[in-house]
Amino acid sequence: MEEESVYEKYNEFTSYPICKCYLEPGTHSEHELISVRKEYMLNTVSRTEKYLKERRIPELIRFLLTKLISHAPNKPVVFLEKLIDDCMLFRSGHGSAPVLYESRHLEAVIKSFDPCKRGWLSAGQIRRLYTTLGLQFSEVLEERMSCDEVLDKLKICQEEELYDLLSAGAAPDISSDYFKSDQSSNN
Numbered sequence: 001m002e003e004e005s006v007y008e009k010y011n012e013f014t015s016y017p018i019c020k021c022y023l024e025p026g027t028h029s030e031h032e033l034i035s036v037r038k039e040y041m042l043n044t045v046s047r048t049e050k051y052l053k054e055r056r057i058p059e060l061i062r063f064l065l066t067k068l069i070s071h072a073p074n075k076p077v078v079f080l081e082k083l084i085d086d087c088m089l090f091r092s093g094h095g096s097a098p099v100l101y102e103s104r105h106l107e108a109v110i111k112s113f114d115p116c117k118r119g120w121l122s123a124g125q126i127r128r129l130y131t132t133l134g135l136q137f138s139e140v141l142e143e144r145m146s147c148d149e150v151l152d153k154l155k156i157c158q159e160e161e162l163y164d165l166l167s168a169g170a171a172p173d174i175s176s177d178y179f180k181s182d183q184s185s186n187n
Helices: 006-013 036-054 057-071 076-091 103-113 123-133 147-167 178-186
Strands: 120-122 144-146
Touching: 036 057, 057 076, 057 147, 076 147, 103 123, 103 147, 120 123, 120 147, 123 144, 123 147, 144 147
Parallel strands: none
Antiparallel strands: 120 144
């Protein structure tokens, strides 16, 4: 009886045939040339990943879905359309920021970090607070900060992060620098 090859044994027990080069050792080289089509496909994937990352599309979708789930509207498409309109108005400086956390949410979270009602949070508590909310933490220079001051900084941080998200990938002349112009008018 003649010995069957690994290839024949494998194909006998499976419903899908498999290439001999994967089952028999030494039949394929480690350094195969990439075909033009395969290279084009790899470049397409790379370009797509770069496009999505530069424009922060996954983060934008996560933001939209989070708002959608938290509000649970009866007409989700209408809700998303209005949310996107509100975002664009905010980005252009003509509307309020449709942020994830309203003031009442931020106040409740701050209270949970100040259970003794001292009226202030330590730098470590503030760092954990930002992490809990998923916001980018900027270094606190003070040892402690009043809860009202923390609330104001959280609101500003939330708006800045939303503005950066909505402006990602936009041409520099299209995206105005909303926060710098707002700060200069306050001085």
